[in-house]
Amino acid sequence: MKIAIIGGGLAGCALAYILRQLGEEPVAYEAGSALANGASGNSSGLYNPRFSALRGPESDFYAAAYCQALRSFRTLANIDWRPCGVLHLMDTEKKKIRLHRTVENWGWDSAHMRLVGADEASRIAGVDLRYDALYLPEGGSISPQKLCAAYLRNVEYHLNAPLEKLDDIEADIKILACGQAALKFVPRLPIIPVRGQITQVKATQISENVKCNICYEGYFMPAMDGVHTLGATFQPGLDHSRILKQDDPENIQKLADAIPGLEVGLEIVGQRASVRATSRNRFPIIGRVPGHDNVYVSVAHGSYGILSSLMGGHLLADMILDRSRCLPADVIAALSPQRFKEFAA
Ligand SMILES: Cc1cc2nc3c(=O)[nH]c(=O)nc-3n(C[C@H](O)[C@H](O)[C@H](O)COP(=O)(O)OP(=O)(O)OC[C@H]3O[C@@H](n4cnc5c(N)ncnc54)[C@H](O)[C@@H]3O)c2cc1C
Structure with missing residues (x-):
């Protein structure tokens, strides 16, 4: 065929x-x-399920996808796979309710998904965090x-x-x-275009302590060769891949809002913009x-x-x-x- x-x-x-x-x-x-x-x-992206409060076709799809991806990544060479864990901070009341319900309703084993308090989250992350979090110990990043x-x-x-x-x-x-x-x-x-831009920053003495991926309104990845990736802007309706000057400060501000102090001294060394396609x-x-x-x-x-x-x-x-x-x-x-x-x- x-x-x-x-x-x-x-x-x-x-x-x-x-x-x-x-x-x-x-x-x-x-x-x-x-x-x-x-x-x-x-060059770097997080593999994450899309969390929903309820169990249904969407959660079943992402559960199967997550499991399938972990198995496949083990067999593929040279993909920069870093299963260092992902913390999803409950930095808004809405997210707190949704992520609590996710853990309750999805029914994953705690080895794969669990809630952690701010103290434990800080130990896992290697930096002080103010929020409780949903933790995926096997989560991480690869190079798409x-x-x-x-x-x-x-x-x-x-x-x-x-x-x-x-x-x-x-x-x-x-x-x-x-x-x-x-x-x-x-x-x-x-389908609808959603433009986005990631920002790359040079690690500082504080930021290089970060040991796992941290998600908030954006996300922050541990340094790789001295460089962190921060993501990502989200602009529904925009369908161009030009670099926008205002997007880098936006990515850094989201980090500052979620983990104050971590943004201090971060020097921008690169960025990439592109267009996602999404459905209604x-x-x-x-x-x-x-x-x-x-x-x-x-x-x-x-x-x-x-x-x-x-x-x-x-x-x-x-x-x-x-x-x-x-x-x-x-x-x-x-x-x-x-x-x-x-x-x-
Ligand atoms: C800034 C940003 C950050 C992101 N971060 C993450 C993340 O951390 N984790 C995650 O899971 N996802 C992330 N995503 C989303 C993820 O990148 C996309 O969901 C995924 O890349 C979509 O893959 P795709 O193959 O559908 O589309 P694309 O990667 O866009 O591939 C489509 C391909 O088709 C080619 N093409 C177009 N027209 C034609 C044609 N007529 N003939 C032949 N070829 C054609 C294009 O050149 C392109 O290479 C991010 C996206 C963006 C923009």
């Missing part, structure tokens, strides 16, 4: 990797001159850019290959994994495109693409190869493009 994947970011590369493991020979087409030309091009390359190690792919129409390629199966650009092929897809309910869109027998989509991975792209790849591989599905029916329905009125019969 000839399988063509449009897009060489996390969604396209993860799917190609899984199909290759299952004995298929997919071919990926990337518009840019390198893989991970869009949102997946950051390197992950794309690792996924495609044994896969045929073409760079500088921007496809304009579905008819541009001959294949039995075509998969749209090109973020916001999927609109070019299926204009009815209800912030859940990815993964499945067959209604009205097209042989066209599938894996888009709208929002701010959680490291996890959702891999789980989405497993699901699409099952659909394409007509295998038993790796996710429950209600999760598959919640991910499907058909959930939107744009695709109603």
